[in-house]
Amino acid sequence: MINLDDTDRNILRALADDATLSAGEIGRRLGLSQSAxxxxxxxxxxxxxxxGQRLDLDLQKLGFGVTVFLGIKLATKGxxxxxxxxxxxxxxxxxxxxxxxxxxYDYRLRxxxxxxxxxxxxxxxxxxxxxxxxxxxxxxxLSEERLIGPIG
Amino acid sequence: xxxxxxxxxxxxxxxxPDLPTKELADLANISAASCWRRIEKLHERGVLLGRRAIxxxxxxxxxxxxxxxxxxxxxxxxxxDEFLATAREIPEVIEIQTxxxxxxxxxxxxxxxMGHYQTIYRSKILTLPHIADIExxxxxxxxxSAQGLxx
Numbered sequence: 159m160i161n162l163d164d165t166d167r168n169i170l171r172a173l174a175d176d177a178t179l180s181a182g183e184i185g186r187r188l189g190l191s192q193s194a195x196x197x198x199x200x201x202x203x204x205x206x207x208x209x210g211q212r213l214d215l216d217l218q219k220l221g222f223g224v225t226v227f228l229g230i231k232l233a234t235k236g237x238x239x240x241x242x243x244x245x246x247x248x249x250x251x252x253x254x255x256x257x258x259x260x261x262x263y264d265y266r267l268r269x270x271x272x273x274x275x276x277x278x279x280x281x282x283x284x285x286x287x288x289x290x291x292x293x294x295x296x297x298x299x300l301s302e303e304r305l306i307g308p309i310g
Numbered sequence: 311x312x313x314x315x316x317x318x319x320x321x322x323x324x325x326x327p328d329l330p331t332k333e334l335a336d337l338a339n340i341s342a343a344s345c346w347r348r349i350e351k352l353h354e355r356g357v358l359l360g361r362r363a364i365x366x367x368x369x370x371x372x373x374x375x376x377x378x379x380x381x382x383x384x385x386x387x388x389x390x391d392e393f394l395a396t397a398r399e400i401p402e403v404i405e406i407q408t409x410x411x412x413x414x415x416x417x418x419x420x421x422x423x424m425g426h427y428q429t430i431y432r433s434k435i436l437t438l439p440h441i442a443d444i445e446x447x448x449x450x451x452x453x454x455s456a457q458g459l460x461x
Contacts, residue, residue, distance in 0.1 A: 159371045173363035177327070209366035211327040214359040215320070220312070220459060227409070227416075244453050251460035259377065261447035266377070270459060297411030307365065307404040308372070308420060 160205045165190065167309045169198055170207070174306060177211040222270040224277050225299040228285065229263035233292030242289040250284045263295070312357070315340060317461050319348060320358075324458045327361050367404075367420055374421040374448070378435065379413045381443040389440035390414070400434045 162170070168188050172179055185195030202208045217225065232239060247256050247267065255268040267285075271277035285294065312320075318338045322329060329337075335345035352358040367375075382389045390408070397403055397417055405418035419435070421427035435444070 159369065162370070170363070170365060174365060175360075175362065177361040177363040205369055206366050207369045208363050209369070210364045211361050212364055213320075213324050213327045214362055215324075215459065216356055216359055217459070219355070219357045220320075220461060222459060227407075248454045253454065254458065255455050256453040257377075257449050258451040258453055259447040259449055262379075262445060263447065265453075266447065295412060297409040297413050300408045300410055302408075303398075303406045305398065305404050305406065307367065308401040309365075310401070 160201070160207065162207075162310070166198060166202065169195070169202065170309050171306060173199075173208065217270065221272055223273050224271045225302075226269045226271065226277055227297045227299060228267040228269060228281075229295040229297075230265045230267060230285075230288075230291060231262075231293040232264045232290045234290050235264075239290040243291070246288050250280070252280050252284070316348060316352065319345065320352070320461050321458075323358075324461070371422050372420040373423055374427050376419045376421070376427060377447040377449060378417045378419060379445045379447065380415045380417065380441055381412075382414045383440045383442040384414075386440050392439045393441070396438050400430075402430050402434070 165188060169184055172184050172187065181196035181199055182192040184190070184199070185192045188195070190198070199208070217223075232243060243265070244256070244258075247253055247265070252269050252271060253267050254270055255266075257266040258264065259266050269277065269280060269285075271280055281294075281296070285291065315338055319334060322334055322337050331346050331349070332342050334349075335342040338345060340348075349358065380393075382393055386392075393415065394406060394408075397406055397415075400419075402420050403417050404420055405416075407416045408414065409416065417435075419427070419430060421430055
């Protein structure tokens, strides 16, 4: 685990907002030389604090009007059924994320669909036919905010 | 609307957001200049909102991620607004989602370990206004996290 100072924290804040910023631009904003800024970014990358980038897309404009979170309980459990379920669920293109969780459900899925009837098709044909699937709970996403997190 | 080339560009960018324009152009079989123009246009139309760095919280010592599913007391008209405004102030909350369904709000909370989580839960989460019910799901593993859209 690496220790961060205030400058590192400001670099993380800037890149979490816009990963296209160059070391020079970040340096100008924070009053660092380009090489000092580059060295700090490099250190954050090498220690895996900065682990890649993600593209931020407007789902509505791409025709994905509905995002639904599914909580899934498996009907049968055991090593084999978990593997079978995971293999099959990963292959569904509309399933964006799959989390294995402890609690009320076994898995939590984020699913995108064009509209509610498209979602119904995905649910019936793809999700309900997954191996070992038991109880399914659906919640339609209304709004979502990502926050910067405990950078300090 | 998007044409096939736009879709191809977005697919490639989703898989590798930091791909240089030249390589992206080659993959999509177009010139670098036309690739650059198309990307600019996707920005202008608000399809492409930006690129964000992913922070790996484990590397910063945050080992625990808990998903809290919260039902609010809807007899209070200001319940949603007041709850959300207060939740935004908690640094360990990294995601806030609102839903139509059995759950009203979901918070993703980071903690260093279970002891730290318990402190956050007692001192910051349980003191949030208008909570009627709260349930926790602890994340064990992320099986698929690419968040790629089927474009």
